[in-house]
Amino acid sequence: MKAVPIKDKFNHKIEKIAVSDIRQFDTEVSSIPGIIKLTLGEPDFNTPEHVKQAGIKAIEDNQSHYTPNPGIMPLREATAAYFNEKYHLNYKPTQVITTIGATEAISVALQTILNPDDVVIMPTPVFPIYKPITEINQGNCIMVDTSADGFILTADKLRQVLAENQAKTVKALVLVYPSNPTGVTYSRKDLEELAEVVKEAGIWVLCDEVYAELTYNGQHTSLAEIIPDQVLLVSGLSKSHAMTGWRIGYLFGPEDFVEQAVKAHQYMVTAPTDNVQFAALEAMTNGKEDSQVMKAEYLKRREFLQAELAEAGFEVASPDGAFYLFAKIPAQFEPDSWAFVRRLAKEAKVALIPGISFGPGGEGYVRLSYAASMENLTEVAKRIKAFVAAN
Template sequence: MPGRLDSVEESATLRLADLTGELKKQGRDILSFNLGEPDFSTPANIIEAAAKALRSGKTHYAPSAGIPELREAIADKLKKENGIDVAGNDVLVTPGAKQAIFYACFSILEEGDEAIVFDPGWVSYDACIKMSGGKTVWVKSNEDGSLPAELPEHVSNKTKLIIINSPNNPSGAVLGIKDLRLVADVAGDNGLYVLSDEIYEKIIYEAKHLSMGSIIPERTITVNGFSKAYAMAGWRIGYATAPKPVLQNMLKVQQHTVSSPTTFVQYGALAALTGPQDSVERMRLEFKQRRDVVIKGIRGMGLRCEMPQGAFYAWPKVDGKSEEWAERFLEAGVGLTPGSAFGPHSDDHVRMSYASSMEDIKKGLERMAKLLGGGEGRTEDKRQR
């Protein structure tokens, strides 16, 4: 008898990162560009706030929804920066943004329901939908990352949820107001919820971040966290705000699974929001420098690659199956993630994370260029770059 997890694939990004780590242990010289984790250290004021909380005895259970001070600080941030008018009681603090995404899917989807995910899309959306008993309906994004006008054609009487992610993992595309209004109109016309994953909002370059919750708050679940903007990936701390019926169900799931986020970590998150923000800007500028080097290098190999407007990923197009290309690059000493992990329409891309040192990035690009040096598999883009 098939089980509920039989259709759920292992996380491709984590699996490939583990494989790369294993090859390194075997003595192989591998440069890994798989994981989406900032390589910077967590800012000192955040570490000190968590350490102070530990020393002062903040080691007991916290309120399941999060400590009041942090919930209030998040609500204040959402009002000022995102145009989402909520109070602290409208916020749920979670052990990472991924957990909040799962809670939302589990709270909204019943067996057989459908959720729309734009392709390319982060690997765990599909898994969260399936674990919730739902089915993923993949909708291919336009080549530049914008959303297709044909979106309404993919809505059925089983559709309950649309998931958007801006800036996008893996493409780095940023949704504009036209995209958000399209989704808002479809959601409003059909009584759907929208899950807006905004984890990369601070890592944005020429574009401007817009929040769906400021357009259609009564239908939007906004998810965010601290791992990307504040280099706090290992701290596992995120948050969500949502319409009250959904938020209440998300809280129930948290109460009966993890109980609450780690107590002292929440004080670190509070310091992240209320303390100096200069480290966020320094990291953003460094990522932008790396992006420019990566895109120039990839295009110089003859590969077509859209300019990412946010996040820290390059999304080059390859000629052939992405897993075969990932294997070839791995043999050349470069760990990349095959595009097939990000949706059924993305098997002709690979993802390269540039959350690595500039030294490693330049070495990795050299190895990739050497592999492509003979011209085999080149997908020359004749358009203006």
């Protein structure tokens, strides 16, 4: 019998999106002999020993079963206490969902709030995850270039964008800070001004604050402290505790939101991994200062690399957090970030990410991750300076 072709074979939304070009480029350059990659946001530290031991003990204790959908209650209690203490928040344990990394938290949040053709405002440059997740969930995006305002979204700009799109159903604003890719963050004053516009507009704010503990210029302020009823707060342990591979994230929100979000979470992943939650519990209970050692080292690397790049002729956005530098390509080169990073990889054996990968406002820039050893950063600086000098 002849097989009948499957009609309309794939989800049209999936067909229209692409695999991250950041990952594609990282794979592309990995085969170059002697290449040093500053491409991915992957801490070069190991998970703290006490956290690892808690994970091992959980396995030995046969913590290998289904847990409640939003995670074990001791972890939700410890997580609420941890974030409340650090960032002056007021979350109950029932307002926390434990997720499979921050990525799942973003997916759950957007799936929970979006109806077909709802609009999400995204300040750019921004890590290229929020737009495809929005589109998969039948939403539309308005990308707002912030490069003229020091890579922050001002209250005036947000008010202008809302006024220009009154005919559309604007449902949410995405705010990522400290920022990937720029390292720029928002002051309390910035956030208070944005909060006034958000309240007037009656929209959600999806706040990805996964780099909060890597804030270098003063204390991180969460928008959830200012307008908790309108904030969906995303965080996790990947950056603060060097636990990228453990895949633990958190989603906080108002109680009525959590009641709905737990459904999306349940049907997406059932529940978080059992033994990993006990490692996370140890991190939340006894690892409140674990990030400080890493933060101090990142700060040294930032100062070194920023100075070296300035000497080579790069202008760098104000890197107040995370572990990235967003550097403007020197004037003697064409501002084609793909052409620049491909030449740099081939001729200098240094791999960076092109700024255009992060959307409007990113062209003409490159992103460097300084989550790498000082030995590698020293060699990278040497190679970049020689490459620029030769051109």
